[in-house]
Amino acid sequence: MAKDAFAHIEDKELLSKFYSDGNNQWLGILLQRYTLLLYGVCIKYLKDEEEAKDAVQQIFLKVITEVQKYRVDYFKSWLYMVAKNLCLMKIREKHGRIPVEISDKIASAEDMFSKTELLEKDHTLSLIEEGLNELNAEQKLCVTLFYLQKQTYQQITDFTGFNLLQVKSYIQNGKRNLKLIVEKKLKKVNG
Structure with missing residues (x-):
């Protein structure tokens, strides 16, 4: 089925369908909808195209396993937080900590x-x-x-x-x- 066939269906409705029947097709539509956003977030934090592509795949897997554990109301915001947290974890693994400038930017953005x-x-x-x-x-x-x-x-x-x-x-x-x-x-x- 063409991806545009679901363009008129809002995130909440797709999530509701997923929660009611457990069909991963609904999640797939949502993830496809936000792939570009995820890639942009990963590039912003990781500063490396290949790492960002890998991270997007990891986020997809994480979403498939995690979304069942929670009742997500705002998928896009939740997805952004999953992506941000995964990227920060990767940075922490690589550098042993989150560089101060990234940490400061996150804190100031959230406060602002x-x-x-x-x-x-x-x-x-x-x-x-x-x-x-x-x-x-x-x-x-x-x-x-x-x-x-x-x-x-x-x-x-x-x-x-x-x-x-x-x-x-x-x-x-x-x-x-x-x-x-x-x-x-x-x-x-x-x-």
């Missing part, structure tokens, strides 16, 4: 935002994620590689086969289009 602000940011991130899916394939790919995976123009050129001008154009137009899409969605939500 109230729950309401975090929910608003979460909503905006969801809109950005939806907006990314509305971009054409070239723009989506280049914007994702540049902003989420922190690749250089040259790395994107090598990876995609696009020339440098195309890459710059796809990123610039993609960023502008994404901003317009998100602003339009925000206006619709805020009336």
